[in-house]
Amino acid sequence: MWRKLTFSHGVHPPEHKELTNQVPIRRMPFPDEIVLPVRQHAGRPAKPIVKPGDWVERGDKVAEADGFVSVPIHSSAAGRVVEVGWWPHPDGTMAEAIMIQVEKYSPQIPRPRQIPRWEGLSPQEVVSWVQKGGVVGLGGAAFPTHVKLLPPKEFPIQLLLVNGAECEPYLTTDHRTMVEFPHRVWFGVRIMMKALQVQRAVIGVEKNKPDAIEILSKTRPPDLNAEVIGLTVKYPQGAEKMLIKAVTGREVPSGKLPMHVGVVVQNVGTISCIAEIFETGLPLIERVVTVTGPGVRRPSNLIVPVGTKIRDVLEFCGGLTEDVTEVITGGPMMGGAQPNLDAPVTKGITGIVALTRKEARIRQVYPCIKCGHCLDACPMFLNPSLMGSLAQTARYQEMADRAHLWDCMLCGACSYVCPSNIPLSQMFALAKYQLSRLRKKEQAA
């Protein structure tokens, strides 16, 4: 069979999308200050090319890519550079960042720029525009997009798979993008098909977004060999490997990538961002963010200039209620709690979710009772119970060798079902971090 519409295992957390799934996207005003970390993507951080005192226009490059797996950073507003230093990063660490005082009275009109005429460009030139535009995966992973568009020749790509699943609870960023900008999504699909030289594209959307499925189906350009597929609503349907399994029936083997089964997956927000580059010539300087949760006074879908502080975004949405105990960036399944609301919105931040005492209550952790629920939930068919017990005694290498830690995508499905409230996916994230550090140390030695 060509396709099945779901994958095995997975969970069904409450969706909570009703807070924002009918709220149109609005543009947020420019803040007084933006903070642009040079590390906003997977791979090597960008290198600053501005210094305090420099004037920048909206869209100007302020840090350049450092190698192939890296992208440049551009200013999302006109203003003056006040500092290049260290600032809280939304991942909880401190990171090198460029601070820009935004010019209050600037009309924020970017410099005149070349708009690439995509029809006349070679696939390599299209890819080069994508890298110059600083584009990364906007679904959360922030992997430089151009890298995915240049697979080695021995792995020919047959299918462009556009990820419109948005299976994380609360988030409606992709949903609203599909509903409000369907022509832009299709334009992006057209450009990506050219870059990858593929004959076929599929947009996969969970069936809890019937309006998105309908409008994308109605607006599909007749000359494109592309279709929109409604997928079973299940978490983590939007994970690359799960999406490929659901749409094509193909399994991405352990340790391999989608290109090894002839597929490239791009998030629908990324596709829309690429379309904008070819419409306006502007790089990635703003993104759609869902600001939601019971602790936000005015849940919204916003276009936010990259670098706006989380605190400013929340204030624009009416602020937080008194009983908020946790603010998460990303969704509640894979996102991280924010220790510092002065951290900025980076390119990979899909949502800001404010939870109150009721949702974010601290639960007592009990020993594993070997119930097996986590095994039934894991979409990668791992043994989270075993990995959890190895993690408790810091046997990280054994987790990798015996329990396939590197196949874990930190989706959080196991933690969600665990009756003992064991924070399994957080333990696995720590194990991966420690192993990566060890590897880097060994390489440096």
Ligand code: SF4
């Ligand atoms: S976090 Fe890892 S181990 Fe847990 S369900 Fe997801 S993939 Fe499986």
Ligand code: SF4
């Ligand atoms: S779900 Fe929790 S308690 Fe049950 S086997 Fe897995 S780790 Fe143990």
